[in-house]
Each structure stands twice: as structure tokens, then as C-alpha cells.
Amino acid sequence: MNMALDDITVLDLSHALAGPTASTMLADYGACVLKLEPPDGGEMSRGWGPPFYGEESAYFVNLNRNKKSVVIDLKHPEGNELFFRLMERSDVVLENFRVGTLARLGIDYPRARARNPRIVYCSISGFGQDGPYRDRAALDLIAQAESGLMSVTGEPDGRGVRCGVSIADITAGMNAAFGILTALRAREKSGRGQSIDVSMLEGQLGLLDILIGHYLADGIVPARWGTAYKSVLPYQTFRTRTQDLALAIGSDKLWRSFCPLLGLEEMKDDPRYATNAARAANRETMIARLQETFLRRTYAEWEEILVEAGIPIGAINTIDQVVDHPQVTARGILVESEHPVAGTVRLVGPRVKLSETPGAISRPAPLLDQHTDEVLGERLGLDAKEIERLRVAGAIGKTAA
Secondary structure (H helix, E strand, O other): OOOOOOOOEEEEOOOOOHHHHHHHHHHHOOOEEEEEEOOOOOOHHHHOOOOEEOOEEHHHHHHOOOEEEEEEOOOOHHHHHHHHHHHOOOOEEEEOOOOOHHHHHOOOHHHHHHHOOOOEEEEEEOOOOOOOOOOOOOOHHHHHHHHOOHHHOOOOOOOOOOOOOOHHHHHHHHHHHHHHHHHHHHHHHHOOOOEEEEEHHHHHHHHOHHHHHHHHHHOOOOOOOOOOOOOOOOEEEEOOOOOOEEEEOOOHHHHHHHHHHOOOHHHHOOOOOOOHHHHHHOHHHHHHHHHHHHOOOOHHHHHHHHHHOOOOEEEOOOHHHHHOOHHHHHHOOEEEEEEOOOEEEEEEOOOOOOOOOOOOOOOOOOOOOOOHHHHHHHHHOOOHHHHHHHHHHOOEOOOOO
16 A cells, blocks of 8 residues: 655654654655764764663664664765755755754755755754744753743642653654645645744744633733643542542533532532632632542542543553553554564554554664665665765765665
């Protein structure tokens, strides 16, 4: 079966998490991703660990499946020209270097466009390609802090904390993948490529849009609510006799169904709690009453009572519980892949299910320099003698994989 993006070639200069997230999403649905890596160790995340599979970083193995590794020294004149020759035969360039780095190397968007007007050139950075912060270094933690995300994450009486995953990087990668597909669609109409400017900061503002809207509406600075939610309640976690329970009562109708199940019939129509606005005004007494009630049974007992009645609840699972979760197993999101060093590894597979052109993991994360000869031969027509000359000259990887 043909895959949705199997006619798209991505020249991927990105590293770490944001860029590779975008290229992995594209590769999972068939795009040919040529991962351009620097000599002397390759992309930085190859060394990020523990854990490792032998000498291969689990981080890299998970994030770079379905890609081909091509080692080119972009600082070398001949390596620089190899980039342009590959770019002329590609649809997308993806990079997440600090702003100005690729201009200094002479491979920025204006130069790329001059050689290939159809190129879609996606740049991911911490703060965007312009503005007073454009030259600042920004890893995920910095974007979470500067965006305000950390200020609303954590317990009410504590300090702001980092989200448990690198959400600024991941969001930027997802936005980049969306931007690339949008630009490719526009190219179908115009015949022209364009540049894409993805900012980690702005990606977080997108996540915070409702809270920003609330502040602009009432002037009240949003606070930390722990597991709770200011505008909808009860919408938080509660302790039971065995483990915490996440509860989401999203409407007054659901509230009226919920109260009798807890043996709290009298709260259903109590004017202090009958509407969401009333519950917000009397949050403390309501939460205290619910918490007292939840402690009377185990999580399993509450699950049996509430799920059958259609009340949205969930367990706070640890990662080991998630990978063996019955719904995760049934959906097949965790897939096995054979890696030449790591052996059989389980990975989170394509995250969007398409009925006609599904994504797939068709190849493991590449070994460093594994595909340099193949790509230069097949795409540029270079013979073995010329490839060896480029190796000796230092324009490409030092040793063939």
C-alpha cells in the first residue's frame, strides 16, 4: 500500500527533540527523511543517556526510526555543495539551530530558495526568527519558563514546576509538521515553496490560549491549581483508600447523575452546588465533602460504580502500568522494531490512525553514517570512487557504515 507522504523527501538537519519529532511524524507516514548528521559523533542525542542499548542511546533509537543517516560536514566547501545538490532534489529542509547559524554556513532559506524555488524550509527556534529574543539560546525548560507555562503548573502553595515531558519541544515539533504539510499543500496551488518560522515560545502560548483569554477578560493572573481546574469542577484528583482517582465532571447534568452514586443525593440540587458557578463559589466545602466520601472505598470499587454510570474517571497510572494497559494493548500503539544493535525494541508507533494510508515503522533508527554512500549514489549519481574521495577530503563521514 502506498503511504500518504511517500512522494516527499525531507532533508533533516535538526537535532535533539523538536526537529526530530517533526521529521519522525512525517517519516511514520512515508516521507523519505535524510538525516544529515555532522562528523565526529553525529547528532547530539546519540550520546543522551542512560539508558543505552549497547552504545546506542534509547533516546535516539526511539525518536529517529524510519530515517536514513547521511554524514556531511556542512563547514567543508564540498560538503556545503552536497547539501545544495541534495536540497535541489528534496521537498523540505528542516532545521532547529540557533538563529543565524545556517546563514553563517551559507545554507539559509534565501540561498536555498535561489537554488530551489519549490523548497519548503522549516526553521524551529526558541523565540522565533526575529524580535529582541531571537538570539537567545532556549531549550525546553527555558521555553516553559518564559511562556508562563511553569507559572500555572504545580500545587497552589508550591513553586512553578516543569511539565513532566519536554512539552515545548514536542509542541514545536508537532507545529512544524503541521506547518510543513500546510506549506506543501500551498505549493500544490502556487508551485512555490516558502519558509516556516516555528517558535517554541509561541507553541506554548497556543497551549495557554484559554488562560491568556481569561486574563485578558478579567485581569486576574491565572494561578496554579494542582490537579484541579479553575473553570470546571469538580475536575481534579481525589484520594481513595488505595490510589488516587481522577474525576472530571464537565456539566451540571453530569453532576446530577454523579451525586447519588456517591450517596450524596442532597448535594445534587443544593443551591450551593447545583450549577458550575455555584460549585466554584463554594469550592472548598464541596471538595472537602467529596474527598471524605471517596476515602470510604477503594479505587477499584469506585471505578466499578462510576464507569458503568458513564462518569469520567481514571487511574493515575505509572509508566510501567501504561505500557501494559489493556487499552494501549488493544490499540496496538506500542510496536516492535528490530535494531541492528539494540535488538528487538518496543516503540510508541504512529500516533494518528489513517484507514487507507496508515503510518508504520518500516526501518529502525539508523546507525551513524549508515546511508551516506547509498544516498549520494542513488540521489546524486556519485560512484564509489568519488564517494571515497569525498571521505578522504573530509566532506562526508570518515568511514562507511
